[in-house]
Amino acid sequence: MKSNHAGLIVVPVALLAAVGCGRERVPPRSLLDARMDYMRAQDGIAMQLDPADVHEADVALERAEKAWRDAPGDAKTADLALLADRKALIALSHAETMKANRDAEQAAHALEAARAAQLQAAQGQLSRTEQALGATQMQLQQQQQAAAAQQQRLAQVESNLREARETISKIASVKDDDRGMVITLQGEVLFNTGKSDLKAAALAKLDEIADALKDKEQPIAVYGYTDNVGTHENNMDLSQRRADAVRSYLVSKGIPQDLVTAQGKGPDFPITDNQSVEGRAQNRRVEIVVRPKR
Numbered sequence: 001m002k003s004n005h006a007g008l009i010v011v012p013v014a015l016l017a018a019v020g021c022g023r024e025r026v027p028p029r030s031l032l033d034a035r036m037d038y039m040r041a042q043d044g045i046a047m048q049l050d051p052a053d054v055h056e057a058d059v060a061l062e063r064a065e066k067a068w069r070d071a072p073g074d075a076k077t078a079d080l081a082l083l084a085d086r087k088a089l090i091a092l093s094h095a096e097t098m099k100a101n102r103d104a105e106q107a108a109h110a111l112e113a114a115r116a117a118q119l120q121a122a123q124g125q126l127s128r129t130e131q132a133l134g135a136t137q138m139q140l141q142q143q144q145q146a147a148a149a150q151q152q153r154l155a156q157v158e159s160n161l162r163e164a165r166e167t168i169s170k171i172a173s174v175k176d177d178d179r180g181m182v183i184t185l186q187g188e189v190l191f192n193t194g195k196s197d198l199k200a201a202a203l204a205k206l207d208e209i210a211d212a213l214k215d216k217e218q219p220i221a222v223y224g225y226t227d228n229v230g231t232h233e234n235n236m237d238l239s240q241r242r243a244d245a246v247r248s249y250l251v252s253k254g255i256p257q258d259l260v261t262a263q264g265k266g267p268d269f270p271i272t273d274n275q276s277v278e279g280r281a282q283n284r285r286v287e288i289v290v291r292p293k294r
Contacts, residue, residue, distance in 0.1 A: 025072050026178040029292045030081035034061055037088035046095035049102075053091035060084035073175050075165060086151065093147035100140040107133050164212040164290075171205050179221070180291040183209060187226075187242070187284030196241035198249060206246065210253035213290060220260045222247045223287045227280035228267040240264025246286050 027035075038061050041047065041054050064080035071077055111129045114121070165181065168174050173184040190202040198206070213220065224243035226235040240263070247262035267274075270283040 025068075027068060028072075028078060028081060028176065028178060028180075030078055030085060031064055031068055034064060034081050034085035034088060037085050037092065041088050041091040041095070044092070044095065045099055046091045048095075049098045050091055050095045053087070053094050057084065057087040057091045060087045073177065075162075075176065078176055079162075090147070090151070093143060096143050097140060097147075100136055100143065104133055104136050104140075107136065164216065167212040168209055171208055179289045180218075181289070183288040183290070185286050185288070186281065187286065188281060190246070190286055191242060194238065196238060196245050198245055203249070206249050207253060209288065210250050210255055213250075214254045216290075217256075217259070218293060219291045220250070220255065221289045221291060222250070222260065222262045223289065224262070224264045225269060225283060225285050225287070226267050227270070227283045228274045229280065232266060236264055236266035238264070239266045242286060246288070250288075 038054075038057050041057055046054050060080070061084040064077070064084040067074065067077040067080045107129055111126055114125045114129075165174055168183055175182050175184075185202075185205065189205065190198055192199065222243045224239035224241075224246075226239050228235070243262035243264050247260050250260055251257045267283070270279075271285075272282050273279040274283060
């Protein structure tokens with residue numbers, strides 16, 4: 001079976017190198033993991049013992065990569081990457097299980113041959129072989145448990161993020177980029193002009209966001225942005241205070257403080273032109289980035 005994924009390991013490196021000059025899109029971590037796990041399956045015993053599962057993983061990876069090329073910001077793209085990674089991990093797990101079963105059968109055949117050749121000498125060998133068989137079965141059980149736990153973890157991650165996205169998308173803009181899931185709130189919604197105290201109306205939105213993200217155990221970064229009106233120094237200070245205010249409120253609502261960071265970006269990263277009132281309003285924003293676990 002010939003795969004279209006030859007040389008995938010070097011692709012992310014090239015993409016990362018191009019970000020600084022061409023601002024090309026960088027594949028999300030979930031897609032990189034899917035590529036790596038597929039290569040492990042293709043180059044290992046999974047291709048020999050379980051080619052059908054490897055083929056399924058290959059098809060799933062091609063779908064995920066096509067989705068990323070066509071619609072990198074679509075939520076379905078991240079889901080397809082997670083699915084591709086899970087299929088690659090399943091292929092690896094199934095192959096290890098088949099190998100363990102084959103090893104167990106070979107050990108049993110060796111035992112029968114030894115008993116037929118010399119029963120008395122085989123008694124000691126039988127005991128040792130039975131111990132080896134028990135160890136193999138224990139290893140097989142551990143592998144099966146690990147595979148089941150991995151599948152359950154992936155399913156739970158998918159479910160948690162899907163539920164959080166559905167809740168938050170009703171009150172804020174939600175998209176995915178190379179940093180993770182990005183929740184954007186306009187500055188006017190959260191703060192009065194030039195201030196960093198949260199508006200009363202903003203607290204309800206942040207309450208819903210905190211409830212959706214609580215107990216997900218995902219690292220979160222809060223970024224504050226301003227337009228280019230005023231001095232750069234004042235804008236940097238204001239954006240930092242606004243990011244700190246949102247972080248403090250999320251922590252007060254139960255998100256562990258060690259999972260949340262805050263950083264002011266000032267006017268340096270506008271998303272549109274600052275020449276118009278509308279453009280400056282869009283640039284005054286706070287982004288809450290839910291990063292994937294490393």
